[in-house]
Every structure is written in structure tokens, then in C-alpha cells.
Amino acid sequence: MAASMGALKKDLRKQIRRIMSDLPGATIETQTANAVKTLLAMPEYRSAKRISVYLSMPSGEISTSSIVRDALEQNKRVFVPYTYQLKGPKDGQPKSVMDMVELKSFPDYEGMESDKWGIPTPSEASITERANSFGGTGLTNGEVAESADPANGLDMIIMPGMAFDANFGRLGHGKGFYDYFLQRCHQSSGMPFRGKTSCIQFLAPGQSVPMDSTDYRLDALILGNGEVRRAQA
Template identity: 45%
Template structure:
């Protein structure tokens, strides 16, 4: 798979991630759409060839923005048509009272029923396909049960998620991920991984 190296200049050495993200946003937004499409095809084909994907029963896939990042549409359709359990992000405000360390908005992973369900998702204000609020309570959650967790970390079903695909703005040479800065995935992974061992079973962690 081909790759693109983005030169961040001196800002890459700064601890101010906000400045780095601002520069990255400009660089990514300027990438030609055909370039993004080629990279999306390459990334998707590579993922489809991995045994971790082939053997996965349950997979979490981020829903991509209209531009500036890998398009996950084909991958999502492939996973659904292959009979995998596909979970996608749902961002919401947990009910009061919130846990002391819980952000104002958090993210859970909820299941798509099938390709028709996926096609019915409507874009949010960022153009990202999103689960309608009125369908949330009927959807299976990666934490087990149905609907949102409201920040609790119930013990997931024994199977759990096999693969979690996360968006990012960049990776450094040590493969450390720079996200969009909202902390949704950091919070989700902390809750999910702690729940995986809450009953002492020490279940396998998902492939990230």
C-alpha cells in the first residue's frame, strides 16, 4: 500500500497538539479527492487480506467524513455482506448524574442490522453517517444488552469486539495515533477494556 508523508515542520515537535491538528486539517483538506479514493481502496484491500479481519466475528468501524480521511463505506458493506456483526459509533450526552470523570459527551458502539440499515443512516452536521436517535434503544451494544451505556462499563458479552477501526489524523514513526482531539475513542477504549476484565475472565482484547 502506498503512503503519504505529511511534513509538519517544527510544529511536530510541540506539545501543543491543537496547533498540530490545525496544520494537519489544512493539509488533509487539500488532498485531491482522487488521491484519497486511491488510498481508501489500498487501505481497504490491505485490511480485507488480514487474518484478523477475516477471522473477526464482531468489528467496530468508524463512519468516515466526506473528505480528508479514509472512506470506510466499502469496508462496512463488505463486513455486513460477510455476515460480521458491525458496530458503529454513537455519540451522546449521558444522563444525569454523570460519573465524576465522565466527559459531557461520550461514545458507545451500536450494531447495524444489515446493509439496508447502513444505507438508511443520515449524515450529521459533519457529513458523517449517523444512527438515528429513535432507533438507539433497539440496537445491540458492544457493552452487551441494548441501547447506550450512559457511561457505565457493564461486562461485555463473552465474544466481544474482535477488531476496532479508529479514525486518525496522523501516526508518528512509532505508530502512536493522533486523533481529532475530542477524546471519544480514548474514553471508549478505557471503559471497554476495563469492562473486559471486570468479571475476572481476562478476555482477549480487540485488534486495533
């Protein structure tokens, strides 16, 4: 079953890549403007004090730079992904994990170098001085604090993905970083509000994202036309 699930996800990723490769840049710009306007007006965003924002690739997905700017201007604490290899992973841990580390300012964001996918990424040298969403500074090595401090954690996660469906299923890029990160959130300070701004990746009626027990569904999805859809509580 696991192999079959993996094959289904792989095939869907190929399909989405073909669609996205033909999508004009102007279309993504328009959908970015629509989706971001809706997100910034959402009560969950407006009330959030600590948020996580994925940093977008230069093409092929909705840009998050204006979200980062607005959140910092609103004096929210903004945490962004940093992936790294574990030193001696334990049973049940992947070889590589993702922590969320804090941005200090918008110039801090603008000064980041891009990784091999063109995504702005905090430098390795800066990590020890950055607050971690799980508490403290630096990396966690994939661990979760035994006694979670309610002052830590996140109020909202703005997540990336390749495809989404009407049941709030999400297809990631295949690395499993968010799946394991959300598992740790659940074990630590509780599950934050999970949302995504999307465009062409919203699947047609009758199509669904292949999901298993390790996958988490979204709480809300914003389409490229600015429409927001919410999962039932």
C-alpha cells in the same frame, strides 16, 4: 504539562487540516482502494466476528463504506459509533461519551442521515433497538458491566484519526471519545485489536504524535499505498 500537551495537539491538528485541504479527491480514492484491499486480507479482520468501524466523513479521510459492506456480506456483526451526553456524569467521566451500536444491514447504513460533519449516524429513535457492543441494547450511559460476558465486546476496532506516527501513536479529533471508549473496553471484555487505515496523515520520520497517559497506541496501521505496519507485541 496538560495545557502544553493540549497546545501541541491543537497545533498538529491545524497543520494536518491545511495539508488535507489541498489533497486531491482522486488521491484519497486511490489510497482508499489500496488500504481497504490490504485490510480485508488481514488475518485479524478475516477471523473477527464482531468489529467496530468508524463511518467516514464525505472528504478528507479514507472511506469505510466498502469495509462496512464487506463485513456485513461476511456475516460479521458490525458496530458503529454513536455519541451522546451523559445524564449526570460521575467523577472521572466526560460529559459526552461514545457507544458502539450494531448495524442491521447495508440498507440500514445507507438509510442513515448525516450529522453536522457529514458522517452517517444512527437515528436517536433507533438506538433502543440496536445491540450495544458492551451487551444488551440501547445505551450504557458510560457504564461498564461489573461481570463482562465474553460473548460481548469487540474483536477489532477500525479507528479514525487526524495523524499517526511510526510508533503507532494516534491523534484524534480532540473530543476524547475513543480514549474513554477504549478505557471501558479494557475494563470490560478486554482490549480488542486496534487498527487504522491512513493516508497523508502519516507523519514524517522524526515527527511524533503528542501523547499522554490517556492515549492508546494502535496495534496496526495501513498506509495509503497498501503497506501494513504492525506494532511489536
